Amino acid sequence: MTDTLSRGPGDSPGLGLEADIAPDIDEPKRSSSWARYTLVKAGGAAISMVMVILLGFFAFRIIPGDPVRLLTDGRQVSPEQLDIIRDTYGLNDPLIVQFFTYLTDMLKGDLGQSFVYNQPVTELIGERIGPTLLLSGTAALLSIVVGLWIGQRAAWKRGSFFDKANTGIALILWSVPTFWLGMLVLMTFAGSLKLFPTGGMMTVASDAQGFDLFLDIAHHMVLPVLTMAAVVYAHYLMVMRASLLEEMSGDYLTTARAKGLREDLVRRRHAVPNALLPTVTLIFMALGGIISGAVTVETIFSWPGLGYLTFQSLSQQDYPVLQGTFVVFSAIVIVMNFFADLLYRVLDPRLRK
């Protein structure tokens, strides 16, 4: 539920839905007030955030290796120069001092200074969060629309060729490593057929403006968006299908049919909206995961976003940046989960009264 790595337990196609999303709903109790519910959820999110910040600091301090040596790799530097560089980044301070600086700076919105780019981390992340949201947002929307639509159709015609074919395709796509799919797509459509650019977000050094720029960006987006969406939509398809199947066993549908409603209407007016309830919540929870799942896709397609930044900082041991992306990614997921909790309560008919 978090990202491509843990496309994992509790997140597998066709897994028990209620268990997946409902557990938190019984705590706080259903009868509790809106305010109390929101407060408890917000409190939980805040605690998670604090833990992320703590982990963000210490995790990147225990990685062995002196990042400053990397900066000066293979160049003429004196030990004195190294010391100057270490001082610039506060690496000569005791750990506790570094931690305190980290905390106070973070409260000011300052995530430190990148070793490699000589630029504030906040600025670096600010530059890249837009492209990441654009890419993941488009991929998410596309996969939601396609996934839900096919999902409900497949459920409605369970056992049909349409159902079998689509469930089969979804299961196969589910089993594909995203980065490999990206490589194949890149090799085929950008490499051999030359239909799309091989990477980046826009044609470099072009002075396209306005609508031309929009077209240019969209052209660059096609392959990464399709790669991301291909794996994710399978998830939504399976969830929607399972959810609708359960809904279809409800007595009220039989009642509706008995009343003489057309099959089509039964589906559109009754079953689908009710099946959407758990699905929408689940999707919201998974959104944060999609964003951080961008690491491999952005790397393959050189998309100038947070995921690619994370990968680069990893190979360059740019701790402040890694730390920053870690905190930001986690924050996005935490916020999304919080919204999912709220949304669930808003949408759940049992809870709304």
Added chain:
Amino acid sequence: MTLPDNKPDTLAMRMVELDGEHVHTLDGKVSARRVVWNRRLSRFREIMREVVSTPGGIAGILILAIAILVAIFAPLLAPETDLDPTKVTSGVNEPPSAENPLGTDPLGRSVLSLLVWGSRISLLVGVSATLVSMIIGTIMGMAAGHFTGVSNAILMRIIDFFIVVPSLVLAIVLSATMGPGVLTIIIAIGVTSWAGTARLVRSQTLTVESRSYIERAWALGATDWHIINKHVLPAVMPLVMANTTLAVGSAIIAESTLSFLGLGDPNAVSWGAMLKSAFSTGAATAGYWWYMLPPGLAIVFVVLGFTLLGRALESIINPTMRGR
């Protein structure tokens, strides 16, 4: 107009009921134990029979059987010297030929041989990492469902935290700290992917513990340990088993992703490492499809096997999931 077939599955219903029945054997009498044991054994047989009767289940079992056989008999299928670039005679990056059915890699080794040997690491890591994840997830989930008050709050916070933390980044940090290797990858995947299972198990635990026989057990003076061990664990196990099978597939993908990012074991051949090598030597640009396609297809094949089997198991164990 057809109505969805939603007749409750009798076998599975019986299973749940059986679990409910044996509540009263609070003491550990040998005979009672044997009865329970036999019951579980026959239940396992029934489940397997059901799995084999579904097309998905049988496909999954077949795929996994092939993969496991290939992994076990790798030395027979491809001599280990095939992996030694100093012993091979073929040129580098050769397209498929009679001698090398899948061509050669950038060091002149047969891609087919690499593929055969790579199955070992992928299966080993997938299964082991999932076991780690399942053990942590089951324990944490049962504890979070069983206990109340402060300990529950703390457990829930920990689970929630592991759900939100970007596991890829966390796994990267773990790998960097412990040094790349098979064990590192197993731990990194296991430690970062258990939270979903914990949620699942917790919710199942809550359901089980709300049943009346648990209240009776409490009334008879059962300890926490007894309740968890004798009632909750057996009730969540089937779900965990199905979940495990599904999770192995995800763990295999995770292994390939970490290897691709350069955190794999440099001393062993794995499918992820093959893809990394293909990517970093520019195989994509050069059009060496025979080095890029097979490892990825192998991953898809095995992951699909685990997913199909897992879904078949799940639909049998969880009656409300039938036919999904």
Added chain:
Amino acid sequence: MSYPKSLKRLTALGVAAGVFLFSATAATAATAVVTPSAAQAKTSSADKTFKVALLNDVDTLNPFTNVLAAGANALALSYEPLVENGQKSNELTGAIADSWEVNEDGTVWTFKLGTDRKWSDGKPLTSDDVVYTFDLIMKNPDLQKSKGALVEGLSSVEAPDAETVKITLSEPQAANPGVQIPIVPKHVWEKIDDKAAFANDKDAVSSGPYTIETYGKSSGITMATNPNYWRGAAKIDKIVFVPYKSTDAAIQALRTGEVDFVPDMTSAQFGSLENEPNVETYSGKNRRYQAVAINPGAKDKNDQPMGDGNPVLQDLVVRQAIVRAIDKSTLLDKVLGGHGTLAAGEIPSVYPDFYWKPTDSELTLSFDPAAANKMLDDAGYAKGADGIRVDKTGKPIKLRLMGRSESAAHASMAEFIKPWLKDIGIDVTVETKASGQVNEESEQGKYDMYFTGWGIEPDPDFQLSINTCASRPNADGSAGLNESNWCDPEFDKLYAAQHVELDPEKRSELVKEADKFKYTQAVNNVIWYYDSLEAYRSDRFGGFEKQPDGVGPIYGQNGPWGFYSVTPVSELEGANSESTSQNSGSSLPIGLGVGIGAVVLIGAVVAVIMRRRSSSDDRA
């Protein structure tokens, strides 16, 4: 039972947005065809802009704080030092200075500036600017990040008159102190308050062939031709360093003509371009070496053991046997696709003045597994039952080989080295780590063997200095810069002698002697000198001068020569550019058209099927 209205609205909104985005994406796929071809048409009229793929990050263009190579390469085109390395053979030649002399003991260097030197803004370049620049670096530690090591031995820099600069050293030195320090214009830099933080990314004033016009992270570096360059203005108008996130993407852009020059390719990428029309591939000899370092028993400054290297490697015979077990030419062929030069010493062949060219008889450690086995047998390392030799304490010899996790070459080489060393009875485990970790652990002697490599500067003094006993680290591993965790009094003597030898020929002999001595000690098994694999649009540009002449690289030279000499094809002698440049762009739209046609067709078929299905449903 009713269902929430909000939910319905939500669904409708989601669907609408999705459909819009999808169609927008699809539509753009179609329309974007126009963009590249249109852009091409535009640029062909102004074909004097040379576009270079920028593949690595630029940290800063501030010449005092720049560390990373991508920025350094642009700065080399822009800021001249007093003396630079010539295009023919990396020989020293005048840049800002016309001539120079040194007193007998090598402590006072006097430079005569050229009379016609001007800044790009037209102001004269005088000795004042030179003294100002040296003073900035020497007096402000914040400005030493880039060039601090070069001013360490300087005691004063003076300007007796407007055309003379006198540099006084605290100790004699043979290396010219006027190279590599980029001279900046005083009239610009004295107005800057925080010089260390100055980005220098807009309309910079400098004296080299090009000046920095603009720099942005996504737009790259744009450099304009300096009309006042004393060797004469370059033949093009502009150089643009265009950022690409991966070499693959840059190669694609080269194929479509979006970029004119791509450096630093892998051999597979290089090979894929060899038959590409209008693209010329070029493999130039580089100044970087690749080696396997063998830990001879690391020690700190106080001669105390450090790190955890296997003690068996302290035996010279074992190290030499390891070197003899590794087949360099196979590695060069298989791993590098032959794009390199076999090596023995560290100083590469691109520096003919200092390159030790070994004769066959001097290659005492050439590949010979039988000889290696015999050496180990004779030294008393018997093979155990499993074929692994045991050391003097009876333990099997198991060694670690450390490499960088992101390096494909390290992984590939390790695959070969493992079985080769097994052949001489040594077991090897490969460990891959992040670059920073490899650096740190190697510095602290925590390795048995590891992959290493250095880019060698034109003057060998620095490279030799990091092999002296004085360069070893403190006990805690800090302040160390030792290349191979090795030191030997004999080498120190050679280093000290060349350091002050003012006679170029004698110095050259001493340097070669030192390099050869290190080779015999088998602490750093230098395998090859890399080639630079480059490619450019031969339908647009040519005339690149290589350094050294004819064999060296075009990009990343010690000096501006490669890009200073770039010439539009229309100005090259005997050029006929018209016919070749036409057909390159047209294949793209056709391919796209076919692709879009296919997609539309599939979409239509799917739509028809869907329609059928839904109508049959309704009937049921």
